[in-house]
Amino acid sequence: MAKLITILGFLENKPNMKISGTHNPDTIIDEVLFLKENIELSPSTLYLTTTIPKSLLINKNNILIIVNKANEDLLFLQIETTNSIEKIYKLICEFMFIEYKLCVKKLQIYNSLSSCNDINKTLNICESYLNNPIFILDTSYRIIGRSIFANSIKSSIETYNDQAYLLIDTVNLMKKDKCIDNIYSSSTSFFHFSDKSLIFCGIRINNITVAYICILQENREFIEEDLEITNTLSQTLSIQMQKDNLFINSSGLEEEYYLMDLLKNSINNLNYIEERLKNIDFKLNKNIILIVIPFHQTYQDYRHNFGLKQLIVTTKNIFNNCISTYYEDSIILMISKEDDEVFPENTKTRFIDFLKLNNLKAGISFTFQNVLETIEFYKQAAYTLKLAEHLKIEGLLFYFKDYIEYYLFHILQFTDNSIEKIKLHTLIHPLINKLIGIDKKNNSLLLQTLMIYLDNNRNVTLASKNLNIHCSTFFYRYHKIEKLLEISLSNSDILFNFELSLKILRYQKSN
Template identity: 55%
Template sequence: MQKKNDLYKKKYELYNSLFTENSIDGILNIGENFLGNPIFILDTSYRIIARSNLAKLDNSSIETHNGESYLLLDIVQLMQKNKCIDNIYNSDNAFFHNSDEILIFCSIRINNITVGYISVLQSKRKFNAEDLELTNVLSKVLSIQLQKENLFISNSGLDEEYYLTDLLINRIDNVEYITERLQYINFNLYENFIILSIPFKQKYKDYRHNFGLKELIKKIKTILGNCISTYYKDRIIFLISNEHKDVINDSLKQTLLEFLKLNNLRCGISMVFENLLDIQDFFYQSIYALELSSCMKIDNTINYFEDYIEYYLFNMSMGTTNDFYKINLLTLVHPWIKKLIKFDDQNKTDLFKTLKTYIENNRNANDTSIQLNIHRSTFFYRFNKIQSVLNTSLGNNYDIFKLELSLKILNYNTLTKIHNSL
């Protein structure tokens, strides 16, 4: 009888910690007093949200990157191999897990959606049966506290969203590291990426019933194919990867357009990029595509940033606030230019130089041939090769303008570097 009373008192104190502590750290430390072992709180990307006092002393299974703490990749692999994550998602209650270490796991749920989980490590004392009951209570208490602190207020219930949010918020400096992290979700990393943003603002009460948001994301993911998503800053964000430069082809674009119109939605799409280190710049490209189209009273459902580059530059020159995010100029260079430079490096050709000279000579084939000191037939061979590599016809004046603008950006960047080195 006394044992039952003691357990009841512990449960009561855990629930009461919502009022006496009113913080995740405070609640965790009360939980640690009862469980007698280190407690970790993780989100579904294996990022450590919080740790109890004992857990803060244990760094053997943790690595820190860009100020955030994560489980070691070896442990992540082991958890997946042992189906531990599946058990966390499929179970409403705490359970023991035996591997190299003995642990207790328990999901933390909001609106029946798993937003994170508790991990208790047996290191200071052996577990007993009541530890599972206490962990279940701790899970419910943390669910309430997380909602109070709005940490998961915009969660859609898709585990991948923490990966993308991490990429958008934390400026990364190691592609290999993030590539390793991304391999644990159903997302193939191909050569080409784009960011697609859809404004989707809801009132606070709507977040607690986010089934609609979750279903909307799932339907768009079905259209886009290989992508991951998150809900961030009142926007649904997608990172899409494809082996082709034309990441969103005409067929996909038409399907997406019909779906967006049907749901009265608009989207902004960044330029194609290859380096995940630049993801923040391309995220803001997708945002500015929408903002500039609205500012210019252009009522397009799909808005490509590459159609607004010059207007972005105008807008940046007129910016009067310091909170205006300035996109790296080199990320404004058209993907065609980057593709030609890469092709030249791999094949020892001069296609980029040929195109640059052609544009600088006002698209005059004869003058271009003379300046490059090549025969006209050689020029036309190269020009056709350029169109073949880019899979396009360079007869459109606006396309040429975009390429010319990119060349000016590259030239300005080179001159700035020379000036700064003097």
Template identity: 55%
Template structure:
């Protein structure tokens, strides 16, 4: 009976700490008195949000990057391997986890979304079954306290939100001024740009008071690095910039895919582009990609517009409801084609006409060489040069199909309008 009374008293004091302490550090100090073990609070990027007094002395499991403390990479890898991370996101209650160390984990949720989690390390005393109950209560209390403290709210991003919204909604009448505005913040406007959109219905009219949404944005910003974001029409929208043609590298793609899966989210990704004047068209590429993937019942977390160009054209031709934005035809031409055109202009090359002739001649090397009046070795040199420049392989027939469609779009555009704008 005394044991039940003690647990009841501990629960009461823990709930009361929400009012008497009124901050996360104070709440953790209270719960540590009952658990008698270090308590860590981490966000979904494995960064430490807060630590109890005992946990602050525990440095063997932490590493520091950009003056922020994170869970050691080796531990993260082990947790992923053991499916521990998946369990944290799936379960609403705390659970024991045993590996090299004994731990308790529990997600912290806001509006059903996991925005952080609790980690209790067994070090001072062995765990008891009652510890799970206390950790569950701690999770509920921290969910409330995080919202009270506006922990994930930052005013530093407001300017970038307004800048990006202005680009997406209003007509750009002065490109130089638009680019200058973007450079006011920490965002670096590099050569290659990309729009990524994620559907997310939020509860509050002012999304900056939707803590789960803000946490998603902050988590993705850490993955993308150089980017700005905004929220518009139930969409989280990112403008990402990079000096490399592959704006989303394989490592970023891997982290992004994991983040989307864990949060049960999907995204639409535009073509890579360079000219901000056409940002609205590329934004609608990402939106249409999501609509088309849903329409075609393709359940993927990552959806690239380059895989949906022909379906977009089919859907537009068959569309009687006008529910799809009509994208400028120039922006439907694959970035690879534009890269070849630019390379030839700068180097007086003939890569564009070589590839075009190759595709027009059913990918036959002899016929292409004859048509271009060049030696077969010269043709293969150019073809290898093209693949190297585009960082792709034509062994993948799907890549050539994409290019064939782009050449047809380009031919139609030039025939009707006389020039290609992008």
């Protein structure tokens, strides 16, 4: 079966054929016959004739008259051609047979939803029709599915922790050729010809591209029909991914796959992460923090998560250089800046207003530099919220720096593996790490000065004596520490955190 408009479009694309006259384009045609006298007309049959039988006094949408010259006064559908009626009949029958075979292929792909319940098996069915390798990639260029032929292809692909990704050079080439733009802007499949012939098609959920199909011309040349099959595959995969929740189940934002890889430790190569993050509007600067905002979804179905998406968009506008995702019933934000103060006061005020307005709370990690340790600092922010709740502390913002000792008390109560522990070195205060960096760079002794000062109960005379320096030299170093770290060493809370960090350092050194 085929729509009348599709059949007429096929005929009109043939040389020296012109269609005119009124018709219903949505008429479904099951067969084609020659028109005869006294025939009982079927609404799903296309009738061919060279003359109108006298007994037929009214216009019919599914009668096509083959003429050498069209008659404008005739209301019937006409095709102006030099071909015989038999030739037109043969062309239409051949076209309808091709359409029927295409329809069967599409049906088999759709049926895989219930018969296979597996993305790769659906790809294999589609590959049997396209005879070319098929890849499915998420928006961070990670390969999430591939057909049998595609499994044998290793070029343009690299693997980290058993996860396959497109080579950065390939991604850059796709961007240069505007291929990525086309994937996101087009709702249907398209051919892409560069050094290789490819078919691309976005997989869309709620009008957001969450992944895309890439088909490589490897075994046979592409034909127009391949685009139709790819469109069907895209629609089928969209349904399958929603059903299996294979996409990131929140905003559909391109960036969230990158952050999820970091949260799940999928990649352990820093250079590769930095290269990958260049693909999105996020700059990995010197300092990073993670913010965790608990948010329970009202709907598991992606299409209804408008509230969640709006919250994520709002927080991104507050922090600017920020990527986000939804993970373990929380909105996760990664913010990166060159400044030591990643979370300045003016931003903090806006963020608190946002939390208050939406009745939310947020846990904030230490500042860190090594993006490979993202999961550790995620734990910090998440534990901070749990500890604040356990201690019945009211508020909107909770900083891990204020809860380190409570975290240590907390893990003492769990001797088994029921609690996921944070790596000890990540509990060291970021300002202590900064001081270590300054000493290393300038060959100075500021950390040692601070350590001796705290070991001697903050007694300047004893500290100076143990350091074998004059009191004026000690005070020079003391004030230099305050200036470099932008703190006051008379602040007892800061000194308590520093003392704890220095004890961790000493413990690590002894091990």
